[in-house]
Each structure stands twice: as C-alpha cells, then as structure tokens.
Amino acid sequence: MAKMHVKMTVNGKEVEALAEPRTLLIHFLREDLNITGPHIGCESSHCGACTVDIDGKSVKSCTMFVGQANGTDITTVEGLTNPDGSLGVIQEMFREHHGLQCGYCTPGMITRAHRLLQENPSPTEEEVRFGMAGNLCRCTGYQNIVKAIMASADMLNAQKEAAE
Amino acid sequence: MNDQTLTPEERAANLKGMGSSRKRVEDVRFTQGKGNYVDDIKLDGMLFGDFVRSPYAHARVVSINAEEALKVPGVLAVITAKDLEPLGLHWMPTLAGDKQMVLADGKVLFQGQEVAFVVAEDRYAAADGVELVEVEYEELPVIVDPFEALQSDVVLREDLDPAADGAHGPRKHHNHIFTWEQGDKDATEAVLAEADVVVEEMVYYHRTHPCPLETCGSVASMDKVTGKLTLWGTFQAPHAVRTVASLISGIAEHNIRVISPDIGGGFGNKVGVYPGYICSIVASIVTGKPVKWVEDRMDNLMSTAFARDYWMQGKIAATKEGKITGLWCHTTADHGGFDACADPTKFPAGFMNICTGSYDIPVAYLAVDGVYTNKAPGGVAYRCSFRVTEAAYFIERMIEVLAIKLNMDAAELRRINFIKADQFPYQSALGWEYDSGDYHTAWDKALKAVDYEGLRKEQAQQLEDFKAGKTRKLMGIGLTHFTEIVGAGPVKNCDILGLGMFDSCEIRIHPTGSAIARLGTISQGQGHATTFAQIIASEIGLPADDITLEEGDTDTAPYGLGTYGSRSTPVAGAATAMAARKIRAKAQMIAAYLLEVHDDDVEFDVDRFVVKGAPERFKTMKEIAFAAYNQAIPGLEPGLEAVSYYDPPNMTYPFGAYICVVDIDVDTGETDIRSFYALDDCGTRINPMIIEGQVHGGLTEALAIAMGQEIAYDEMGNHKTATLMDFFIPTSWETPTYVTDHTTTPSPHHPIGAKGVGESPNVGGVPCFSNAVHDAFRPFGLTQSHMPHDHWRVWKTARELGLHA
Numbered sequence: 016m017a018k019m020h021v022k023m024t025v026n027g028k029e030v031e032a033l034a035e036p037r038t039l040l041i042h043f044l045r046e047d048l049n050i051t052g053p054h055i056g057c058e059s060s061h062c063g064a065c066t067v068d069i070d071g072k073s074v075k076s077c078t079m080f081v082g083q084a085n086g087t088d089i090t091t092v093e094g095l096t097n098p099d100g101s102l103g104v105i106q107e108m109f110r111e112h113h114g115l116q117c118g119y120c121t122p123g124m125i126t127r128a129h130r131l132l133q134e135n136p137s138p139t140e141e142e143v144r145f146g147m148a149g150n151l152c153r154c155t156g157y158q159n160i161v162k163a164i165m166a167s168a169d170m171l172n173a174q175k176e177a178a179e
Numbered sequence: 180m181n182d183q184t185l186t187p188e189e190r191a192a193n194l195k196g197m198g199s200s201r202k203r204v205e206d207v208r209f210t211q212g213k214g215n216y217v218d219d220i221k222l223d224g225m226l227f228g229d230f231v232r233s234p235y236a237h238a239r240v241v242s243i244n245a246e247e248a249l250k251v252p253g254v255l256a257v258i259t260a261k262d263l264e265p266l267g268l269h270w271m272p273t274l275a276g277d278k279q280m281v282l283a284d285g286k287v288l289f290q291g292q293e294v295a296f297v298v299a300e301d302r303y304a305a306a307d308g309v310e311l312v313e314v315e316y317e318e319l320p321v322i323v324d325p326f327e328a329l330q331s332d333v334v335l336r337e338d339l340d341p342a343a344d345g346a347h348g349p350r351k352h353h354n355h356i357f358t359w360e361q362g363d364k365d366a367t368e369a370v371l372a373e374a375d376v377v378v379e380e381m382v383y384y385h386r387t388h389p390c391p392l393e394t395c396g397s398v399a400s401m402d403k404v405t406g407k408l409t410l411w412g413t414f415q416a417p418h419a420v421r422t423v424a425s426l427i428s429g430i431a432e433h434n435i436r437v438i439s440p441d442i443g444g445g446f447g448n449k450v451g452v453y454p455g456y457i458c459s460i461v462a463s464i465v466t467g468k469p470v471k472w473v474e475d476r477m478d479n480l481m482s483t484a485f486a487r488d489y490w491m492q493g494k495i496a497a498t499k500e501g502k503i504t505g506l507w508c509h510t511t512a513d514h515g516g517f518d519a520c521a522d523p524t525k526f527p528a529g530f531m532n533i534c535t536g537s538y539d540i541p542v543a544y545l546a547v548d549g550v551y552t553n554k555a556p557g558g559v560a561y562r563c564s565f566r567v568t569e570a571a572y573f574i575e576r577m578i579e580v581l582a583i584k585l586n587m588d589a590a591e592l593r594r595i596n597f598i599k600a601d602q603f604p605y606q607s608a609l610g611w612e613y614d615s616g617d618y619h620t621a622w623d624k625a626l627k628a629v630d631y632e633g634l635r636k637e638q639a640q641q642l643e644d645f646k647a648g649k650t651r652k653l654m655g656i657g658l659t660h661f662t663e664i665v666g667a668g669p670v671k672n673c674d675i676l677g678l679g680m681f682d683s684c685e686i687r688i689h690p691t692g693s694a695i696a697r698l699g700t701i702s703q704g705q706g707h708a709t710t711f712a713q714i715i716a717s718e719i720g721l722p723a724d725d726i727t728l729e730e731g732d733t734d735t736a737p738y739g740l741g742t743y744g745s746r747s748t749p750v751a752g753a754a755t756a757m758a759a760r761k762i763r764a765k766a767q768m769i770a771a772y773l774l775e776v777h778d779d780d781v782e783f784d785v786d787r788f789v790v791k792g793a794p795e796r797f798k799t800m801k802e803i804a805f806a807a808y809n810q811a812i813p814g815l816e817p818g819l820e821a822v823s824y825y826d827p828p829n830m831t832y833p834f835g836a837y838i839c840v841v842d843i844d845v846d847t848g849e850t851d852i853r854s855f856y857a858l859d860d861c862g863t864r865i866n867p868m869i870i871e872g873q874v875h876g877g878l879t880e881a882l883a884i885a886m887g888q889e890i891a892y893d894e895m896g897n898h899k900t901a902t903l904m905d906f907f908i909p910t911s912w913e914t915p916t917y918v919t920d921h922t923t924t925p926s927p928h929h930p931i932g933a934k935g936v937g938e939s940p941n942v943g944g945v946p947c948f949s950n951a952v953h954d955a956f957r958p959f960g961l962t963q964s965h966m967p968h969d970h971w972r973v974w975k976t977a978r979e980l981g982l983h984a
C-alpha cells in the first residue's frame with residue numbers, strides 16, 4: 016500500500032517517517048518509533064491504555080490514523096519523566112500511593128492524569144473519578160489511583176506556588 | 180556497618196522486611212512506560228500471525244481455500260489443521276486431561292474457534308490475509324444449554340468414544356464429561372429427610388471472563404542453528420508451559436527456553452495453553468523467523484479462558500433454632516466445547532468441596548457433572564482458587580435463603596453456625612482440614628465497625644418510607660463470611676497433568692552482602708519483586724533494597740508451577756523462607772567460627788549473629804557474606820547460597836468478613852454502592868500496602884461480576900459480549916471507596932504463617948454485593964435472582980415483585 020509522509024513532534028523530538036495511511040497511531044508509535052509506553056488493551060477506544068496527549072488533549076491513539084496526527088505535538092508517558100531521568104511528580108505519586116499493580120494501564124492513566132490536572136489543577140475526588148473514567152484498570156480498583164492524582168495536584172500546586 | 184547505636188527495632192526497620200509497606204521496586208519502570216510486555220518484544224525479521232475464526236458455534240468445515248489470502252503482499256503462509264496433523268499438533272492436551280483442537284479439524288465447536296493461522300510480515304497484512312481466507316461451513320445444530328446437552332442426540336465431541344471413560348471416570352452421555360462426588364450421600368439425604376427445616380434453591384453463577392487489560396500473546400523464535408526454541412508469552416506458569424511444549428512438540432526440554440516477561444494482569448486468563456502459542460511455535464519452525472501472535476480484545480473474550488458457568492442446586496437442612504445439620508449440592512458445570520479447566524488432576528471441579536464454607540456442618544454431599552456445549556472452553560479460576568468463588572457464592576446464598584425461611588437475621592444465623600476457634604484444625608464434612616481461623620472475632624469486629632444494628636434500623640425506616648410512598652429507593656445490606664482454600668498444594672494430591680504443585684526459590688548472597696533470588700512463580704502485578712525480597716530481608720537480615728528478584732525465565736529460575744490460585748505466597752513464599760533459613764544456618768556456623776565460639780553459642784538478632792549473653796560481640800550478615808567467599812573456614816564449602824523446593828503439608832485457609840450497603844432505585848434498577856467494609860485475615864501480613872491494593876482490586880472485579888459482567892450467548896451460540904462496550908468493566912466513576920480492615924490468624928503450618936490474599940476479595944466480594952441486592956428485596960418475598968444484577972435485571976425483579984404499581 017502506498018505510503019504517506021508524516022511529520023510530528025513526539026516527546027519534544029521532531030519525527031519524520033513514511034507510513035501506510037491506515038496505520039493506527041498506536042501502532043506507529045509502538046512499532047515504528049519504538050515508543051512502547053502507550054499500550055493496547057482493546058483497539059476500540061474503551062480502555063484508555065493507549066492514551067497519549069496530542070496538542071493539549073487526551074487522545075486514545077488506537078482510534079486515530081497516523082495521518083490524522085500529521086503536524087501535531089504528541090506527548091507519551093515517556094515524555095513525563097524529568098529531564099534528569101527521575102520520576103515526574105505524577106509518576107512518583109503513583110508509586111508512593113500504590114496506584115499501579117501490573118502496570119499495563121499505568122502509562123495511559125498517568126498521561127490522562129497529566130492532562131486532567133492541566134484542565135483542572137485542584138480537582139475534587141469526584142472530579143478526578145469522572146475525569147479518569149475513560150481509563151480502565153483491572154488491578155487496582157482505582158482507589159489508590161485517585162489518591163495518587165489528588166496527591167499530585169497538591170504537590171504540583173505547591174511547586175507552582177513556590178515558583179511564584 | 181558495626182553500628183551499635185541503632186536499636187534492634189531501628190535495624191529491623193532499615194531492612195524493610197515483613198510487615199513494612201515498602202514501596203514497590205517494579206514501579207520505577209512501569210510509571211515511565213518502561214515495562215517489557217509481550218507485545219513490546221521486537222526481534223529482527225519478526226513475523227505476525229493472526230487467526231481465521233469460526234463465525235458458527237457448531238459446523239462442519241467443508242473446505243478452506245487460502246489462494247486469495249496468499250496473494251496479499253506480505254502474507255507468507257496460511258496454516259491449517261492439515262499442516263499440523265503430520266506433526267501431531269492439530270490437537271493439544273488441555274490442563275484438564277481432555278484434548279482441544281489447535282486448528283479446526285473437520286468441525287468447529289464454538290463461535291470464534293481457531294480455523295486457520297495466517298502468517299505475514301506485519302499485523303496489517305495478516306489481518307488482510309484473514310479476510311481473504313475462504314472457509315466453507317455446513318451448519319450443525321447448536322446446544323448452548325448444559326441441561327439440554329445431556330438430553331440431546333446431537334453429538335458434540337465426535338472424536339470421543341462414547342463408551343469409553345473420560346479423564347475423570349465414566350461418562351453418562353455423549354455430551355457428558357465427568358461426575359465428581361464428595362462427601363456422604365446417604366447420610367446427607369437421611370438428615371435432609373428428617374430435618375426441622377429444609378430449603379432448596381438453584382444458585383446460578385453465570386459465565387464471565389478474567390479479561391486482564393493485556394490480552395494473551397506469544398513470540399516464538401526457533402534458532403535453526405542451535406536448535407533452541409525461545410518462547411516469550413503471557414504465561415502464569417512458564418515452567419509448566421516448557422514441559423508441555425516439550426511433550427507435545429518433541430523438542431527436548433533443555434532446548435526450550437520459556438520466558439514470561441512483564442504480564443499485564445492474569446487473573447487466571449494466562450494459566451492455560453492456547454492455540455496461538457502452538458501456532459506461533461509452528462510458524463517459527465516453518466518460516467525460520469520469529470513469529471508474534473497477540474490476540475485482540477474480541478479474540479480474548481471469545482476464545483481464551485471463560486470462568487464460572489456453574490448451575491448449583493442446593494439443599495440445606497437445619498433445626499428450628501437455625502443450627503445447620505446438613506448440606507447437599509448438585510452442580511451442572513458448563514465447560515464449553517473442550518474441558519480446558521486448569522484444575523489439579525484429581526479435582527475436576529476444583530476445590531468446589533470447600534462449599535461448606537465457614538460453617539460447622541456435620542454432614543454434606545456434593546456432586547458435579549461436567550458437560551460439553553457449543554461455547555468457548557476454559558473454566559479458569561478467575562481471581563480465585565480453583566472453583567472456590569463458586570463454592571463461596573453457593574453457600575453464602577444458601578445461608579441467606581435459610582435465614583429467610585427461618586425468619587432470622589442472617590448475621591446471627593452465620594454466627595451460630597461458625598466453626599469455633601477451638602475447633603481448628605477443623606475437619607470438614609467434604610474432606611478438607613482447615614488450618615486456622617477465628618471467625619467469631621472477625622465477624623463481631625466487622626458488625627461493630629459498620630454499626631450493623633444501626634444499619635438495620637435505618638433500613639427498616641427506609642422500608643417504611645418506601646411503603647408510605649416517600650421514597651422510591653430501597654436499602655440492602657450485604658453480608659458475607661467466606662473461607663478460601665489456597666496454596667495448591669500438597670504434591671500428594673495436587674498436580675496438573677502429572678506435574679506436582681510444589682514451588683521453589685533459589686537465593687544467592689553476593690560477597691558484599693547483596694543478593695539475588697529466583698522463584699518458580701511469576702508476578703502479574705502482585706509485586707513479587709517487592710514482597711519476596713521482604714521475606715528474605717527478615718529471614719536473613721539483609722536489606723530488601725539490596726535483593727534482586729527474578730522470575731519467569733525457565734533457563735535461570737528453578738522449576739515451579741507458577742502463579743495462580745493465590746499460591747505464590749503460600750507455596751513459593753514458604754520456599755523463599757526455607758531457602759533463606761538454609762542460608763541463615765550456614766551463616767550461623769560462619770559467625771561462630773569468626774567469633775571463635777561454638778555454633779550454639781551465637782544467636783540471630785535482626786541483621787547479625789551475636790554471642791549469647793554478650794551482644795557487643797557480633798558479626799553482621801554483610802560481614803558473614805564476605806567471609807563466606809573470602810575466608811577459608813575449616814569444614815565449610817565457600818559460598819552462600821541455597822535452593823528450596825517446597826511441598827506444602829496442607830493448603831492455607833484465608834477468611835474474611837465483608838459487609839456492604841447498596842441503595843437501589845426500583846424504577847430504574849440502578850444500584851449505588853453506598854459503602855463497603857472488608858475485613859481480611861490472610862495470616863501473617865508481608866506488605867500491608869500491597870495487601871490493601873490487592874483487596875481493592877479484587878473487590879472491584881467482584882463488583883463487576885456481581886453487578887453486570889457476563890459472557891452471554893444467544894441460542895445460535897453467537898457471542899453477545901465480545902467487546903468492552905458489552906462486557907462490563909467498572910470505571911473509576913462507578914467504583915466505590917472501600918474500607919479495609921484485618922485480623923491476623925497465622926497459618927500454623929506455613930514457615931512464616933502467611934496464607935495468601937490476592938483472591939479473597941473476589942471470593943468474598945461477589946456474594947456480598949449479590950446478597951445486598953437480594954436483601955433489599957427480601958421484605959417483598961425475593962429469595963433468589965440470578966447475577967449479574969445489572970440495571971435491567973434489577974428493574975425486572977422489582978417489576979415481578981409488583982413494585983412498579
């Protein structure tokens with residue numbers, strides 16, 4: 016099948032490649048770019064394991080063609096680690112509050128939480144539960160995920176205040 | 180460090196051993212997206228395989244034409260049963276002693292069954308190829324009801340001789356698999372005939388599916404030069420997979436290396452052996468290239484590992500005062516087209532004979548009939564020990580039904596029937612020896628924690644308000660006291676395909692006092708790398724942070740039967756403690772030599788050996804480790820390592836008391852979990868943080884099962900729930916916040932007293948949620964309504980009870 020030329024920014028790096036237009040973004044990320052943080056749990060937009068951040072929105076990358084992502088700015092869970100290699104705040108809080116078990120949903124969860132806390136920096140527990148409802152977890156029962164996100168909000172807000 | 184300024188408590192805390200809520204070591208890589216799951220594996224020249232699946236539930240395969248598929252660019256091969264037959268691989272043994280088609284051999288027995296395997300350069304080409312394989316079918320009559328199957332003339336398994344015995348004894352009918360009987364039939368029937376009160380009920384535990392977020396998959400790579408096959412896969416039991424792969428392929432076992440990398444949840448789905456694994460191996464042998472197979476979500480829900488589907492007819496006998504005198508149960512077990520349960524060989528219905536539960540029932544009888552139908556095979560232990568959640572659901576429903584009949588409070592009825600603390604070890608009527616328990620203490624603690632009496636008063640008030648037309652909501656209180664049986668198991672009665680169910684641990688201490696341990700189990704999110712290091716830390720006094728833990732690679736790890744049935748802590752955890760104790764014993768001799776005293780004159784103290792009566796004279800474990808390698812000690816071999824293969828003397832019996840409150844809108848059928856209290860007793864607690872996480876997760880899976888999750892078929896055998904649109908998985912929105920609590924009754928026969936916990940919340944959670952729904956409708960005459968209690972079914976119940984006026 017004829018390939019198309021695509022260009023995008025992924026985790027701050029310019030990427031150019033040839034890809035079949037029908038290639039799903041999740042497969043392009045995982046198989047062509049070797050970015051295997053985003054996972055596949057359903058390929059039908061239900062589970063959120065494939066969640067990435069595209070131009071400031073949470074997107075399920077299993078239901079988007081690579082062509083539709085042409086020219087966009089993409090962040091995956093790999094892009095949320097601090098530049099010095101240490102865990103970012105949300106990553107650290109997931110660890111601190113045992114917000115993960117098998118880790119399969121975790122990249123999508125953390126990427127979604129990252130966007131949620133930009134949309135709403137001081138969410139209530141209910142807002143976190145609602146805002147995360149597009150991401151399924153089979154292991155944790157969500158209780159500690161919610162805790163981790165609430166703690167992340169506090170920490171990020173404290174950091175912001177200290178910086179001001 | 181010879182630091183004498185620290186107290187023993189401080190030194191113990193530094194080890195982060197047992198009892199510490201140590202943060203998980205796994206999480207550093209998982210939170211950064213650096214886990215390594217099967218689908219992350221990428222090898223040079225790797226090909227991709229995908230299945231052509233049957234659209235019919237029962238049909239003859241007349242012909243398969245792959246011509247068009249082979250014209251698709253990138254498609255290299257289309258494998259059918261005909262290609263596998265010369266290798267003897269068109270059928271494979273199941274873990275239950277039956278056999279299963281790898282690819283359709285003449286006919287198909289369930290919708291979604293594997294018919295042909297398309298191998299291509301990438302997953303898109305493989306999918307294109309699958310579309311173009313033409314299969315001609317001739318439809319056959321479909322049977323989806325197990326009771327009908329036992330009456331029908333239609334023969335599902337034409338490959339089996341109807342006159343010959345099955346793997347578990349005589350078969351009564353061509354669609355019958357086995358009968359399994361336990362207990363004393365005559366004595367039980369005699370008790371039933373004379374009892375003050377007998378209740379009878381059919382309790383159905385519907386078909387569902389473990390549905391881990393990561394589906395099943397494998398990558399097979401046959402190195403033609405060395406003759407070695409490497410197989411990565413989603414295996415809960417990698418060593419057993421190696422042995423089975425060797426037995427059925429004829430490749431010598433040392434030439435097979437099985438690796439379970441990170442696993443994205445298992446819950447029983449990844450215990451079995453699936454056609455995809457076999458086909459990826461064959462395809463790699465045929466093409467000489469690595470071949471990956473990863474099922475998609477529909478494949479997963481349609482073809483690998485359903486759970487439950489038990490029709491349990493029960494009778495319970497009691498005195499007028501509510502003392503239970505006998506229990507009778509007949510179960511019809513729908514196994515689908517092949518019997519592929521992962522139960523130990525001697526237990527074709529798993530440990531269903533734990534169905535006397537937490538109660539002192541003098542006499543009982545259980546019979547289970549396994550039946551073939553046109554549904555997918557499986558019958559796995561979905562986050563439970565073999566068939567234990569079925570057993571717990573059965574007895575906890577029967578208790579409620581009895582309470583209704585006796586017009587008694589169900590909490591009190593449980594209390595007067597509990598096995599008493601001084602009766603342990605307790606011999607159950609169906610053959611188990613419960614190791615330890617204190618049910619009354621747990622029960623009273625739970626009732627008090629939720630203010631049970633207060634709740635009942637509130638419920639009564641709400642009922643009055645409902646009857647007075649002031650509210651359309653009913654309140655239900657769900658009670659459960661469950662007893663689990665986990666940690667399979669003693670090799671003398673537990674094996675799978677002849678492989679004894681022991682487990683293992685090998686520990687090597689390095690000269691500088693750090694260590695590596697390897698186990699025969701494999702974590703799927705349970706945090707083994709964290710918790711097993713804690714056991715070693717406490718046993719030998721080296722910091723958990725200095726201990727690496729590895730599992731899942733059969734070339735390096737000692738042989739073990741894997742992780743399922745909550746067996747890792749009871750079996751491999753015990754092996755870990757025993758291996759550590761061997762090391763400690765040698766360390767004691769080294770310490771004594773270094774301190775120039777007799778072996779018996781030193782004693783272990785947290786992280787060191789001290790001279791008895793002279794604690795200022797000691798050698799730390801780090802010093803001992805160094806000496807073990809670098810000092811010639813007369814009569815001792817250099818080095819410090821040990822291995823233990825642990826065959827448990829008995830199972831362990833975790834238990835718990837759960838109470839939940841649910842509000843039900845009778846007009847919409849909507850249910851809202853107002854609160855959930857879970858008290859678990861899993862014996863010694865290794866990592867409270869992880870235990871709590873396991874409980875949250877198991878309860879949420881229980882919520883799913885009780886309130887909406889099911890695998891449903893229509894009468895043509897069409898699978899109606901094969902996507903996450905139709906198959907219910909609760910989101911953060913409908914999942915409640917749980918309150919967890921515990922009591923601690925150690926197992927007397929386990930080296931560290933631990934019992935295992937991962938599955939308790941599912942076993943206890945399902946009856947608790949279900950009992951709450953039933954309880955809300957109890958005043959209106961409801962005794963039994965089948966799960967799942969989704970809005971539609973609850974609404975229907977309300978309607979049938981005349982609540983919609």
Ligand code: FES
Nearest residue numbers: 056058060063077
């Ligand atoms: S894989 Fe994209 S939502 Fe499930």
Ligand code: FES
Nearest residue numbers: 116120152153154
């Ligand atoms: S941690 Fe396993 S699916 Fe969320």
